[in-house]
Amino acid sequence: MCGRYARYQALRLWLDSLGTETSPGLFDELEARDVPRWNIPPGTKAFIAKLDDGVLGVDEHKWSFPTSRGNRINVQSEHAHRVPDYKDHFDRQRCVVFASGFYEPKGDKETVKNRPWYFFRRRDEGPLFIGAIAKADGFSILTRKPVEPVASIHDRSPVFVPPENVLAWLDPEVPGRDALIRFAPAEYGEALECWRVGDGAKRPANEGPELVARVEEPSGLF
Numbered sequence: 001m002c003g004r005y006a007r008y009q010a011l012r013l014w015l016d017s018l019g020t021e022t023s024p025g026l027f028d029e030l031e032a033r034d035v036p037r038w039n040i041p042p043g044t045k046a047f048i049a050k051l052d053d054g055v056l057g058v059d060e061h062k063w064s065f066p067t068s069r070g071n072r073i074n075v076q077s078e079h080a081h082r083v084p085d086y087k088d089h090f091d092r093q094r095c096v097v098f099a100s101g102f103y104e105p106k107g108d109k110e111t112v113k114n115r116p117w118y119f120f121r122r123r124d125e126g127p128l129f130i131g132a133i134a135k136a137d138g139f140s141i142l143t144r145k146p147v148e149p150v151a152s153i154h155d156r157s158p159v160f161v162p163p164e165n166v167l168a169w170l171d172p173e174v175p176g177r178d179a180l181i182r183f184a185p186a187e188y189g190e191a192l193e194c195w196r197v198g199d200g201a202k203r204p205a206n207e208g209p210e211l212v213a214r215v216e217e218p219s220g221l222f
Helices: 011-018 026-031 084-092 163-170 176-183 186-191
Strands: 005-007 037-040 045-052 055-062 065-067 070-072 074-076 094-099 101-105 117-122 128-135 138-144 192-197
Touching: 005 094, 011 026, 011 045, 011 055, 011 163, 026 055, 045 128, 045 163, 055 138, 065 128, 065 138, 084 094, 084 128, 084 176, 094 138, 094 163, 101 128, 128 163, 163 176, 186 192
Parallel strands: 074 138
Antiparallel strands: 005 037, 005 101, 045 055, 045 094, 065 070, 094 128, 101 117, 117 192, 128 138
């Protein structure tokens, strides 16, 4: 995952998709902070959902996960259960990140200059819940080997959790590896569509719907 995503639809879409009660007044408080964003970079705060003592909580957390080896924005889900910095969080402090879509670059970063970026979203334009791990001072997005259409563009993909599986995914009684298999099926990524976008989102300060606008694809692949 390249390190950029978007969340421009109203928060109510994610909360309604969860189909569960939240604490009294939570939505009104969140709505006051609900600003559409087309370019969420690492190091900034974004909305996630997690369980706190069995209660579903939604709030803004920093996209940065401090570890003994520095901050991490992505964690390989295949190995998270073996890494001391991640293991306990993978088992007991999973969360979901609210996303409308995400960006990926195409090509080898070592050999391709100014790699073209692509934007991915659900074909039905529904909300994406991206699997992640959390701690008090941040979160990191879990990644895995991709399926199509991401596989044609990039060698890693975010982990996706179907809306109906989110509460089970968050359950701290379920070990991380089991949750990944049972509640975050890789084939869910087949529900995505993508198109090439311009270079605007490469600059963290840029914002606006034009960042996800389609641009002509020279190869005609999509």
